[in-house]
Amino acid sequence: MIRKLSKHGDGWALVIDRSILELLKIDEHMELEISTHGRAVVIQPVGNADRETRSQTSVGNNKSAI
8 A cells, every 4th residue: 555645734744544543453542653663664552562562571572673
């Protein structure tokens, strides 16, 4: 899926289709963490990285969550 940014006030917005938000179980009340990985933008629910790190550590994998 290719998207362009839309002007929103003094900034820019990226509109995410409802079907993708539903697939990821993200709603308008959820806080999202925005980070980068190289040239990629990563958007995930707040707290997801902590849960993933704990899960990986519990199975003996010492990789950090992105």
